[in-house]
Structures are given as structure tokens and as C-alpha cells.
Amino acid sequence: MTDDVFDEGARDWLEAELADTLDEDFEIELEDAILSQEIRKIYDRAHPNQIDRKVYFQSLLRLQSELIKLQDWVQHSGEKVVVLFEGRDSAGKGGVIKRITQRLNPRVVRVVALPAPSDREKSQWYFQRYVPHLPAGGEIVLFDRSWYNRAGVERVMGFANDDQVEDFFNDVPEFERMLVRSGIRLVKYWFSITDEEQQMRFLMRVHDPMKQWKLSPMDLQSRVRWEEYTKAKEEMLERTNIPEAPWYIVPGNDKKRARLNCIDHLLSQFPYGPIPHDDISLPDRVFKPDYERAVLPRDLYVPAKY
Template sequence: MDDHTNETAERNWLEVELEDDMDEELEQAVDDTRVPPELRALLENRKKSSIDRTLYFNELLRLQGELVKLQDWVRHKGLKLVVLCEGRDSAGKGGAIKRITQRVNPRTCRVVALPAPSDREKTQWYFQRYVPHLPAAGEIVLFDRSWYNRAGVERVMGFASEAQVEDFFRDVPEFERMLVRSGIILVKYWFSITDEEQQLRFLMRIHDPIKQWKLSPMDLQSRVRWELYTKAKEDMFARTNIPEAPWHIVEGNDKKRARLNCIAHLLSVVPYEEVPHEEITLPERVFDPNYERRTLPPELYVPDRY
């Protein structure tokens, strides 16, 4: 086989791999655009994403490649990175987190999404249940909602008293300064959407059986209490936007732009470099001339329906 044939075969193989990557993202993109019949008329007036689809896919894969380099650097240098993702319900936190973690090693980059506190946890120091999830050296942790629940949903819904909320605001700046002093890189994102966009996304969830699980009673109440959440958010920014851990607002009405902007910003937070790796050579398979592969019973196999 000549060099030209080798290059052609390698290019075709890479194209197939890239197609697999694109298909994975395309599945999610199609899911984002599935429109229930009840909402088609309403969606006709919705502002479409202004970013070219090919550009979005190309940039997403490029940025995800950089995230792999960032993770390698974090492991190589023994850094500790914490990313908080906050925002209104349906603002796009989950979609952004999914794209950040899509290509990296889940053993050292994990997502923490804690449920409502148990009766026992309610009696603990407020930050106690979050501390065990903080990273060790070489790890990245993304919080899908965080200790800022107290400044948002707990405050607005009356799950925390005004005294507890005031204690939180007094304690959280020092808590975060302690984290930073311990060597943790703390990055805080707030995903922001308009009233109209949240309404539309909630309606999508109501009318789409695949997405109904995303809608909770708390989400419905967040619509009723939109203005209270706005006031709570503004108070939170005013009292917790500290130099050691400032807030970064991600405009989320355009999901695709929000994901790219968030990832690009995250990559700018840590001045990473590419870690040199030893060249990997696939070893030759060892063949045993006396080994015969057994024929397994057909009932063990998943039916070949596709």
C-alpha cells in the first residue's frame, strides 16, 4: 500500500470518527428543536439562533478539544477547579454542563447536582453537605446548582427564614475566600434568560413527554414568583460578587451562543498549557494457535433489529 493510499485511508477513518462526534451533538441539537404541535404557531415568532450551524459544531468540537487539554493541565499541575452553574429554571445550565463534560474524563471531572436536603442535613452547618464534593488535586467539579440555593429558591419559597438568609450572606463571602485560599479555583456562572423565553421553554416541557420530567412544582412556582426571583438575584449579586470569586453572567436566550461563550470563558480562567504525552503505540495482539473461540448460544445476544 503506497503513501497516498495510507493517507486516504487515514483521512476516511478520521472523517468517520468526526461524523460520530457530530452525530452525538446532532442528536442533542435535534432534541433541542423538537417542537410539539401545540407550540408551532408560538415558535414561529421566536428569534432564531443567529450563529451558523456549521460554525457552531466546528467551534464546539474545537472548544471541547481545548477542555481536554485543560483537564490534562489540571491533573498535571494538581489544580482544583470548581465551577458553579446557577440561574433561573430552564436557563440552559444543564445543556452547558453537558457540553463541558461531553468529551472529558469523567473520573476526574464530575457533576454534582444535590437533591433537597434531608432532615438530618437541615440540622447541619449549611455548607456542610457541599464540602465533601469539593475537588482534590487534579480534579474538576461542576455544581449544577450549589450553596446559592439559599439565596434563591429557599429564600423565595420560604424554605429559609430571613435570619438564615442573612447568616448565609454574612458567611458565604468568607466561605468562598477560604476555598480560594486553600488553592481552589472558583468560577461562578449565572445563566440569564428573559421572561418570555422561560415561558416558552416551560411550555415546551409541558407539551413534550420526553421533557416533562424536567418540570417540577418548584419550576411552576418560579413563574408565579418571577419578580421575587429577580429581586433575590439582584441582592445575591450585590452581596456575593467578591474579587476572589466574581459572578459571570451568561446570556442564555440563544442556547448555542451561551454554550460556546461559557466554554470559551471557562478556558480563559485557567492559563493552561498542552501537557506533553509519550507517543502511544498499539502493541501487537498475541495469538495462541491452540485457542479456539467458543460459539455462544444465540439467546445470549441482543436481537439484531436495526
């Protein structure tokens, strides 16, 4: 094979790989595709100044390349990072977490989304079930909801009584100071959306069979108790916004801008820089003339339906 033929083949392969990468991006962005056309029209009218798709993708890819540098820096330096994502149901927490982790190493960056506590966990120290998920050196942990459940859903829905909530508010500042003193870098985000925006996103979920699983009875109750959640949020922010671990509010009505702004701000919280890497070279394939590849039974293969 000549070098020209090899170079042409390599170019074709690279183009195919890039196309696959873009397909992944579009696959994620098409999450709103199966929608009632009327709901889509209403949504578009409510968001007249949406960011240009090309600008969005260019910005997202640039920020994701910086996230890879952050990941390398955390792994190289042995830093420990915790990022909390809080907000009302449908505020966009999951969307930004998905974009943060999309191109990162799951052995370095992991997401924690705990279910409701078991009966055993309910009898433990409140923070106990979160502690095992904290990072070791060289790890980043993203909490999709966190110990702040007690100040929000547990309080509003009556799963925690007034004394338990008050104990939480007294304990959480010191708990977070302990985390920071232990060397953990703690960043806390609250995703803020309006009443009208949440209603529209819930309607989109109702009309999208691929998103209906996101609507739980608890989510529906959050619509009924909007004002109670608002009061709970305001007290939470007031009583837990400490210098060692301040809150950062992300305006979330525009999902794409919220993602870009949050990732950009997260990157600004760390003094990361380029990490030296050894040059990577592909070793030559070793051929053994006496090796013969076994023929496997056809029933071991996945049927080629596509």
C-alpha cells in the same frame, strides 16, 4: 493485505468514526425536535438572528478541543477547579454543562447536581453536604446549582427563614475565601434570561413529551414568583460578589451563543497550556496457537432488533 488496501480500510473506518461523532452532536442538538409546530414557529420568530449552524458547530468543536487541553493541564498540574452554574429554571445551565463535559474524561471532570436535602442534612451545617463533592488535586467539579440554593429557591419558597438566609449571606463569602485559600480555583456563573424567554421555554417543555420531566411543581412556582426570584437574585449578586470569587453573568436568551460565550470565558480563567504526552503506539496482538475461543450460549446475547 496490501498497504493500499489497509490504508483504504483505515480511511473508511476514520470516516465512519467521524460520522458517529457528528451523529452524537446532532443527537444532542435534536433535543428540541419533538415540538408543536406552532411553538417552534413562535420560538423562531422570537429568535430571528440565530447563529449559523455550521459556525456554531465549528466554534463548539474548537472550544471543546481547548477544554481537553484544560483538562490535561488540570490533571498534570494537580489543580483543583470548582465551577458553579446558577440561574433561573430553564436558563440553560444544563445545556452548557452537557457541552463542556461531552468530550472530557468523567474521571477528571464530574457534575454534581444534589437533590433536596434529607432530614439529616437539614440538621447539619449548611455547607456540609457540599464539602464531600469538592475536588481533589487534578479534578474539575461542575455544580449544577450549588450552595446558592439558600439564596434562591429556599428563600423564595420559604424553605429557609430570614435568620437562616442572613446567616448564609454572612457565611458564604468567608466559606468561598476558605476554598480559594485552600487552592481551589472557584468560578461562578449566573445564567440570565428574560421573563418572556422563560415562559417560552416552559411552553416548549409542556409540549415536548421528552422534556416534561424537567418541569417540577417548583419550576411552575418560579413563574408565579418571578419578581420574588428577581429580588432574591439581585441581593445575592450584591452580597456575594467578592474579589476572590466574583460572579460572571451569562446572557442566556440565545442558547447557542450563551454556550459558546460561557465556555470561551471559562477557558480564559486558567493559564493552561500544552502538556507533553508520550507517543502512543498500538502494540501487536499476541496470538496463542493453543487458545480456542469458547462458543457462548445464544441466550447471553442482546436480541438484534435493529
